[in-house]
Amino acid sequence: MEDMSAYPLEISGDGTPMVSFQKVRKAYGPLVVLDNLDLEVATGEMVSIIGPSGSGKTTVLRMLMTLEQINAGVIYVDGRPLTHMDKAGVLVEATPKHLRARRSDIGMCFQHFNLFPHMTAIQNCMEGPVHVLGLTKAEARDRSEELLELVGMIEKKDQHPSRLSGGQQQRVAIARALAMRPKVMLFDEVTSALDPEVIGEVTNVIRKLVSEHNLTMLMVTHQMGFARDISDRVCFFYDGKIEEQGRPADLFGNPKRERTQQFLSAVKEAV
Amino acid sequence: MSLFEFISQYWPRLLSGTGITVAQFLLSSVVAIILALIFALMKMSSNRLVKGAAVTYIEIFRGTSLLVQLYWIFFVLPLFGLTLEKFTAGYIAIGMNAGAYGAELVRGGIMSVPRGQWEAALAINMSSAKRMWRIILPQAVGIMLPPWGNLLIEILKGTALVSLISVTDLMFQAKQINASTYLSAQIFGTALIIYYIIARFMFTPFMRWFEGFMARKLGKA
Numbered sequence: 001m002e003d004m005s006a007y008p009l010e011i012s013g014d015g016t017p018m019v020s021f022q023k024v025r026k027a028y029g030p031l032v033v034l035d036n037l038d039l040e041v042a043t044g045e046m047v048s049i050i051g052p053s054g055s056g057k058t059t060v061l062r063m064l065m066t067l068e069q070i071n072a073g074v075i076y077v078d079g080r081p082l083t084h085m086d087k088a089g090v091l092v093e094a095t096p097k098h099l100r101a102r103r104s105d106i107g108m109c110f111q112h113f114n115l116f117p118h119m120t121a122i123q124n125c126m127e128g129p130v131h132v133l134g135l136t137k138a139e140a141r142d143r144s145e146e147l148l149e150l151v152g153m154i155e156k157k158d159q160h161p162s163r164l165s166g167g168q169q170q171r172v173a174i175a176r177a178l179a180m181r182p183k184v185m186l187f188d189e190v191t192s193a194l195d196p197e198v199i200g201e202v203t204n205v206i207r208k209l210v211s212e213h214n215l216t217m218l219m220v221t222h223q224m225g226f227a228r229d230i231s232d233r234v235c236f237f238y239d240g241k242i243e244e245q246g247r248p249a250d251l252f253g254n255p256k257r258e259r260t261q262q263f264l265s266a267v268k269e270a271v
Numbered sequence: 272m273s274l275f276e277f278i279s280q281y282w283p284r285l286l287s288g289t290g291i292t293v294a295q296f297l298l299s300s301v302v303a304i305i306l307a308l309i310f311a312l313m314k315m316s317s318n319r320l321v322k323g324a325a326v327t328y329i330e331i332f333r334g335t336s337l338l339v340q341l342y343w344i345f346f347v348l349p350l351f352g353l354t355l356e357k358f359t360a361g362y363i364a365i366g367m368n369a370g371a372y373g374a375e376l377v378r379g380g381i382m383s384v385p386r387g388q389w390e391a392a393l394a395i396n397m398s399s400a401k402r403m404w405r406i407i408l409p410q411a412v413g414i415m416l417p418p419w420g421n422l423l424i425e426i427l428k429g430t431a432l433v434s435l436i437s438v439t440d441l442m443f444q445a446k447q448i449n450a451s452t453y454l455s456a457q458i459f460g461t462a463l464i465i466y467y468i469i470a471r472f473m474f475t476p477f478m479r480w481f482e483g484f485m486a487r488k489l490g491k492a
């Protein structure tokens with residue numbers, strides 16, 4: 001069998017990948033969720049992660065966001081270790097301070113938006129720039145308005161999340177993450193909690209990001225059509241491993257592994 | 272003597288007593304809120320020593336009588352060289368006692384803020400102090416206001432105990448008037464009514480207003 005995990009990064013061309021998981025292992029007690037995971041994402045690449053429930057897709061993103069600690073291996077972001085620190089040539093476990101410094105490269109959007117309910121849309125976006133990056137309120141407001149414009153939420157900028165539909169909340173959440181100017185954006189099933197008729201407004205924003213910005217993106221999704229449309233590469237996760245990965249046309253059009261075929265046909269039937 | 276005549280004769284003392292009671296109530300509430308916040312955060316600390324100190328404090332102050340605590344602070348602490356004026360001893364004791372109960376309310380409020388809020392705050396790289404102060408606590412306050420309303424009413428009622436260390440609060444004045452006039456029904460009836468008016472017509476409407484205010488702040492109204 002051909003080793004699929006060592007998929008070459010043809011898209012990047014410039015050497016170091018933006019994100020690199022190296023032999024990463026994650027377990028909850030006796031339950032090994034991810035084992036020996038190698039995954040590289042090139043700068044500017046859009047990688048979709050698909051796979052059955054419980055296969056570890058969310059866990060991959062959460063480890064990268066430093067919401068979960070890893071049990072073995074190293075994650076690199078932009079060529080520098082995220083989960084570890086380089087101490088005289090030896091990698092030691094990262095301190096909270098190191099994590100805080102390195103985490104700023106990464107932004108994440110969640111399935112359930114998680115907007116701050118006590119703040120308006122624009123306050124949600126300004127919170128990080130003002131209280132983490134130290135921008136002035138005026139600078140943060142300009143930046144936030146620009147991004148709310150980008151996601152089509154400028155008219156509702158003074159509304160609290162409780163007054164917004166799910167699709168609108170998710171678009172604000174995307175603006176909030178972008179306001180931190182991350183190098184890598186993570187999307188964890190950002191349309192799964194939405195009514196079908198508003199899914200498009202969120203996917204359109206992501207499309208726009210792909211076409212107009214050079215962000216590196218990792219997206220977990222159950223929307224196969226969308227993943228096929230916009231990804232540079234699709235990774236099929238099965239049981240904590242990358243079972244198969246490749247260009248969307250290849251993976252969806254001509255899956256090589258039996259489990260991929262089974263999964264894709266099961267998904268097709270469900271639609 | 273009718274109740275009206277009675278009040279017109281004794282109102283200056285009742286008024287000054289009520290003033291002291293309200294002052295004791297407000298000051299012990301402030302002490303309770305501050306201590307509750309501190310001990311709730313300490314109890315959630317991962318540092319065992321810090322956590323242990325908070326657990327001990329909460330256990331002791333919840334597990335023993337408020338009156339005994341008041342006597343300890345007023346009569347026993349001076350033996351260790353810490354003498355508090357009786358007015359101060361009064362609200363400190365009540366505040367410390369209520370703070371132990373309040374700490375559990377604060378902790379419960381904090382823990383009932385959804386996990387996603389912590390994670391979203393971490394995802395924009397907020398420091399843990401800012402996460403707590405700017406994201407979690409404001410939401411926790413909204414959740415814990417109703418039980419705090421009850422606790423503060425308990426504080427108000429508890430202030431009557433300070434009369435036992437001769438703080439000249441409403442209860443103290445009532446007892447004094449009773450001792451010189453034996454008009455027990457009038458004086459204690461009036462005191463009951465005053466406590467009830469403070470709780471029901473001053474404090475409760477304030478809490479209603481505050482709950483509405485927080486609901487608006489949280490974007491719920």
Ligand SMILES: Nc1ncnc2c1ncn2[C@@H]1O[C@H](COP(=O)(O)OP(=O)(O)OP(=O)(O)O)[C@@H](O)[C@H]1O
Binds near residue numbers: 028054055
């Ligand atoms: N905090 C946790 N404690 C214990 N087990 C967990 C925890 N979080 C996730 N798991 C387990 O890890 C495995 C992978 O979870 P993960 O959320 O990454 O799956 P997923 O691929 O995102 O699934 P889904 O499509 O349902 O979102 C699952 O078996 C899950 O039950």
Ligand SMILES: [Mg+2]
Binds near residue numbers: 057220
């Ligand atoms: Mg998931």
